[in-house]
Amino acid sequence: MTANAPTPAYTDLEARFLRLYRFEHLGSIVGWDQAANMPSGGNEARAAAMAELDGLLHAQRTDPALAALLRQAEAESLSDWQRANLREMRRDWLAANALPAALVERRTLATARCEHAWRRQRPANDWAGFVENFRPVVQIAREEAMHLAEATGLMPYDALMDRFEPGMTSAEVDRVFGDLKTWLPDLIQRVQARQQAEQPVLRPAGPFAQAQQKALSLRVMQFLDFNFEGGRLDESTHPFSGGVPEDVRLTTRYAADDLMSSLMGTVHETGHARYEQGLPREWLGQPIARARSYGLHESQSLSFEMQLGAHPGFVAQLVPLMVEQFGPQPAFTAENLTRLATRVEPGLIRVDADEVTYPAHVILRFEIERALIEGQIEVDDIPALWDEKMAAYLGRDTRGDYRNGPMQDVHWPSGSFGYFPCYTLGAMYAAQWFATMRSQMPDLDERIAAGDLNPVFDWLKDHIWRQGARWETPELTRRASGEALNPAHFRAHLEGRYLGR
Amino acid sequence: MTANAPTPAYTDLEARFLRLYRFEHLGSIVGWDQAANMPSGGNEARAAAMAELDGLLHAQRTDPALAALLRQAEAESLSDWQRANLREMRRDWLAANALPAALVERRTLATARCEHAWRRQRPANDWAGFVENFRPVVQIAREEAMHLAEATGLMPYDALMDRFEPGMTSAEVDRVFGDLKTWLPDLIQRVQARQQAEQPVLRPAGPFAQAQQKALSLRVMQFLDFNFEGGRLDESTHPFSGGVPEDVRLTTRYAADDLMSSLMGTVHETGHARYEQGLPREWLGQPIARARSYGLHESQSLSFEMQLGAHPGFVAQLVPLMVEQFGPQPAFTAENLTRLATRVEPGLIRVDADEVTYPAHVILRFEIERALIEGQIEVDDIPALWDEKMAAYLGRDTRGDYRNGPMQDVHWPSGSFGYFPCYTLGAMYAAQWFATMRSQMPDLDERIAAGDLNPVFDWLKDHIWRQGARWETPELTRRASGEALNPAHFRAHLEGRYLGR
Known part of the structure; x- marks a missing residue:
């Protein structure tokens, strides 16, 4: 931000969001790596490193200075794209700031517990066990919806959907x-x-060698x-498209007897x-x-x-x-x-x-x-x-x-x-x-x-x-x-x- | 850090160095990715993201609170391992704090310019062109050695070598x-x-297919x-061992006509x-x-x-x-x-x-x-x-x-x-x-x-x-x-x- 910028608040915001973008780049690449490359023994250290990054990003997004800058930038003379960018900054800010910290913590704990147990309970068809953990998840989501509704002026369910x-x-x-x-x-x-x-x-008759499927x-x-100068194809258990816009990392998975699965995934x-x-x-x-x-x-x-x-x-x-x-x-x-x-x-x-x-x-x-x-x-x-x-x-x-x-x-x-x-x-x-x-x-x-x-x-x-x-x-x-x-x-x-x- | 820890300063330092370690994890993995995976189009965004991380690490290492904590921890009752850890913390701190910021900046610019030009000048055998950029690099290294010598009590060249x-x-x-x-x-x-x-x-007679060399x-x-639960082998132009201790990423390179090169690299x-x-x-x-x-x-x-x-x-x-x-x-x-x-x-x-x-x-x-x-x-x-x-x-x-x-x-x-x-x-x-x-x-x-x-x-x-x-x-x-x-x-x-x- 230059001292005499005609839009000092907006310019400061751009610099702050650029910094977030660069830190998120690190998270996107190590997240892709976690799914596509990481051996199991690396999991604990990786999770700790990613949590540290999440904490940093959250601290930057909840910096009290942001609220004031967002207000000040509204009054500045902006181009249409800048004004739309400011709207999206506010959306980003809202997502990080609309919920009380205690609720976010409860949600993290409740969903982690529910999802973790669900991985066992689902194959066991254990609905009764599942609802024990799922009830608090729903209760917290209702509270979350109320908070987001208040912040956005939307109906509660709409406020949840609006995130996506x-x-x-x-x-x-x-x-x-x-x-x-x-x-x-x-x-x-x-x-x-x-x-x-x-x-x-007729189904294509395999087996289909992985190297040829790739x-x-x-x-x-x-x-x-696809621009291969700005991305690559790898393999993971669940296909996804990750990385960053400058370097998109997409994955597929290969089954020896099902050619169409890797192809359509790709x-x-x-x-x-x-x-x-x-x-x-x-x-x-x-x-x-x-x-x-x-x-x-x-x-x-x-x-x-x-x-x-x-x-x-x-x-x-x-x-x-x-x-x-x-x-x-x-x-x-x-x-x-x-x-x-x-x-x-x-x-x-x-x-x-x-x-x-x-x-x-x-x-x-x-x-x-x-x-x-x-x-x-x-x-x-x-x-x-x-x-x-x-x-x-x-x-x-x-x-x-x-x-x-x-x-x-x-x-x-x-x-x-x-x-x-x-x-x-x-x-x-x-x-x-x-x-x-x-x-x-x-x-x-x-x-x-x-x-x-x-x-x-x-x-x-x-x-x-x-x-x-x-x-x-x-x-x-x-x-x-x-x-x-x-x-x-x-x-x-x-x-x-x-x-x- | 617990409020009534018997070693409050040392405990605080451990927490701070653990945080550094976790952020460095991100840098190690994306650094490995840059050498082993990244397509050329991702370079600019990656460099910006890594520079942002370097800036964060530098800010954490030059936090003025560290000097006081290091002093206070010296007086605390520590085990032998803790005391050795404190010595290494001080070494880490010194490396980040011994040099004036202006010198670090001049060094970064001078070495970047010299190394960049060297990549052209070396194949051209252009010594005269090289020395133009190399003289300032040497001048700055001498200043750096003086500063480090003052901080460590070593001789100037020894102070440079002591980093390694x-x-x-x-x-x-x-x-x-x-x-x-x-x-x-x-x-x-x-x-x-x-x-x-x-x-x-006798030299082994190729060609040797890459898949078999791997x-x-x-x-x-x-x-x-090698523990494959905690690491993996990939390929890069220059073989190296990177990643993190929990997930070591080593690389080799394959030449179709030279089996021993990839093998001994590995x-x-x-x-x-x-x-x-x-x-x-x-x-x-x-x-x-x-x-x-x-x-x-x-x-x-x-x-x-x-x-x-x-x-x-x-x-x-x-x-x-x-x-x-x-x-x-x-x-x-x-x-x-x-x-x-x-x-x-x-x-x-x-x-x-x-x-x-x-x-x-x-x-x-x-x-x-x-x-x-x-x-x-x-x-x-x-x-x-x-x-x-x-x-x-x-x-x-x-x-x-x-x-x-x-x-x-x-x-x-x-x-x-x-x-x-x-x-x-x-x-x-x-x-x-x-x-x-x-x-x-x-x-x-x-x-x-x-x-x-x-x-x-x-x-x-x-x-x-x-x-x-x-x-x-x-x-x-x-x-x-x-x-x-x-x-x-x-x-x-x-x-x-x-x-x-």
Whole structure:
């Protein structure tokens, strides 16, 4: 900050947030290392080092000087981008300062205990044991929601969701999920009936050597225009995209008998990675250059994995790359692989769900967790509600199967209420982006089928990636597609792809 | 720190140094990542993040409260280990506080400029251009030496060397290097004459696939009892051992036509790594649990690479591992590989030098840099001195060849005066450790030849690794071997191995 800057408070804030960004860089890289490289013996020292960094970041974010600077900067003469950056600084500040320290400590202890026990209790189907630890987690989340609601002026559940999807409200989620519920269960049944009448899909026959799977993943990342000067591919138990925008570290995992798992994992994570690589370079280091939201992030991974990854024209481009690595086999045809990528099967487990049934898993969780946070139901009411909604939305009986029912996700034991909607919002955004692209570029599908993905990448770069956190999500959606989030696009996408309409 | 601790100042210091240790953990891991993984595009953001961390560490080390705490702790009732830890805390504090901030800044700028230009100037053999940047580096190093001398009570050059080899003086180096100089040039000539009369050595015939070279390195690390729960092997341009004691990251590099290069690189770095893995666990996080010195560290890598790595009984153990990976070939006999590992050839380049000629490179540099720091010579005097000493010690003519003469090492352009002696001190320590082991375990060589390395590891663990920084180097040497550093052991080792005495 220069002494005679025309915007002294704002300039000071930029310097402080840049410092945070640089310290967070260290955390991102050692976090990636922890998942991708670290031997088990390094765990304790690593956890201590990361906790020390977290403490430093928290101290910097709760420095009392920040509140005054944020106030003073409001009165300074700022550009539009600077003002939006200031809004995002305030959001960052709020997240660190809205909760009493005692509540944060209680939350840390309660979620650590609940999540730790859950790792044993889930395989043991021990619902009774689980609720003992889960009740305090819910109680604390309710208090947290009250505090955040007070600080933001939002409804309690909305205040939790706002941490992941800024600007999104449960009224808006109700509107779009309400629409989905009117047609999704019926669509699932019709797609299933249609697919049962078709001839069986061929699964690629393994084993597939890991080195060749990796070579294929790298080749596909190249096709997806991943910038290898600014990132790399590694392996981890759970695929993720981490690192920093200047050096994105994505991972996949390899199963000898399942080629599609590593390949589609890579395509999904490359979507996340290109969002990060495409964030506005000139603003990197400032909150405005962060990805907008978790839902938007998911819209990028699903644009790659679902919109492109199950697109017949795109799949046809993958076939020669697969043959190049593994030689020809009957399963390696565009038609068969597309059908494999679009198999629909209502199941119990969200993370294994296909594109069509996935939203049902999310809607069910959203409805339960919102009622739980708002106090309309208690923890003991969850299993009956779960069973009822699984029967209604997916026609599956889950009674007594807590392990594959309400105990299946880490989100609740870890206290991440308000996150689930992001998954389906992401799928809906992705469908809306592609509908917009098609209306602007009528030959889009021909160009994809010809192996030219630039129209897709250029559109996403301009409308999503380079916008960073410039706009709140509803405004970004309107600017990108000319309208608010509209479930009709997702419906048209699913009906077009799965019912041939 | 508890309010009623009997040693409140010391307890506070332990907490502060533990915090430093945890922040340094982050720097070590991202530093390793930078060398082993990072794509080029990540460099700028990484450098900024590491500089931010350096600034934080420096601020913590120069906190004015530390000086008072160090004083107060002196008067507290401490155990022997605590008192030694306090001594090492003071050493750490001194390194961060002895120099005026303005001098540190000038040094950073001058060495960065000199090293950066040197990377172009060396290949261009541009001595005249180099000295322009090197003169200020030397001037600043002289000032630095004066400041450190004042703070430590040592002679100026000794004060620089003390940063790397605590407790070592140039008088002591003179004593041992002076001894070497009386017999080394003659020994080099006799070994050469002897080897020229032998039949030629066979080089293993490649190409050697990288995956198999890595498999061999991992197998040899296992044989060397590296703890894979607390570390891993990767690849980098320059092999090194980094990471943290709880998670040691060592690297090697692979050349398709040179199997021995990756293998011996791995053996060398595994020596460094086992020292780190063997540091006193219960003290990790405190300065006393650090490796004692650079010379001691080198004594461990050379115990592995030279004492073991060129030991016929050890080499015989490697042969089946090599055959396992690459099949049999004429070069893969213990006798031939031992002769390959003990080839002596006076050359121009220190890092390519064999065990016998290496000390000559180091003595030459020590004599020149000490005279330079003490002001007995100036930068312009270096080439003539270099030529004269190369002729005297190694019989090589280097006139006009600055690139392969005084410009060959990064140490001088980067201002690391006082480091070079560590290499040869390390070789001498290693010889002394093995002489001591043999006197205590007369069957040592038979056990090594039988593939039982535990006597070596147990001895090093007890006498070196677990001692950490408990003693200053001369005291550690006396305790480990019963006498001061004695060049007779190194001489006996070389004469035994190379002249068959």
